[in-house]
Amino acid sequence: MTAADDGSTFTLRRVQALLGLSRQIVDGLIEAGFVTPTRGRRNERRFTFQDLALLRTAHALQAQHIPPRRILQSLARLQATLPPELPLSGLRITGIGADIAVRDRNGGWQSDSGQLLLDFDVAPVAGTVTLLERAGPRRDAEHDAQVLFEHALSLEATDVRAAESAYLQALALAPRLEDAWLNLGALWAAADRYPELLRLSDAALNHCADSALLHFNRGVALDHLERPDEAAASYERSLALDPDLADAHFNLARLREEAGDQRAALRHLNAYRRLAP
DSSP, X not given: OBOOOSSSSEEHHHHHHHHOOOHHHHHHXXXXXXXXXXXXXXXXXXXXXXXXXHHHHHHHHHHTTOOHHHHHHHHHHHHHHSOTTSOGGGSEEEEETTEEEEXXXXXXXXXXXXXXXXXXXXXXXXXXXXXXXXXXXXXXXXXXXXXXXXXXXXXXXXXXXXXXXXHHHHHHHOTTOHHHHHHHHHXXXXXXXXXXXXXXXXXXXXXXXXXHHXXXXXXXXXXXXXXXXXXXXXXXXXXXXXXXXXXXXXXHHHHHHHTTOHHHHHHHHHHHHHHOO
């Protein structure tokens, strides 16, 4: 099957320039069957946006100094356990030390051993947004909030529920504590709690309206809730505040490509290429 060079697919050299992947990683993924590029008019391999998303995952694992052989072995074992209707690029795949962890809607596991990881899908806290919006100032509130923030940070690796509670307490005392909003949002995103992440982001932006990362988080929530136009608007707002936010360019490139706007998609992908490490 051939693919025309119409801007909707990318050559191997282009992929390497955009994502910084080694030829070894790309060739290995192709041989393992994770990426199936088409052929261009000159018989060159060409990659789609979906291929780029999967390759970007490999790039992220490579950046954590996981050996190429380990990445390929883990992804191969993972693919063998997946049903056909669940694409590999739809999973959250991360490196934890020398291990590779995978998460879907049912929880997480290590791809090498199959051992289950800690399930972060905790129950929502009733009235969270209302509580945070009504919280008023108190003496030494900022200092106390910072103490709670640092305590929450120390708990993330061992007790996610307690970390979440501490972040909420910190925000009740200091609603302008941007890092607490961001860290709590990261916990909820990791647990696929996207409706709550959207409400959290809206509440956060009432206090930190000029935070590019909070607008980006809102875009991520809308993106996963399949509200692409609103997600794109949030990504655009994040880039208006911080034009160097590489992930916003990448996500917006995908949304523009899905909407059929190839020129905008390539513009944002080129921006990502300039900014990504």
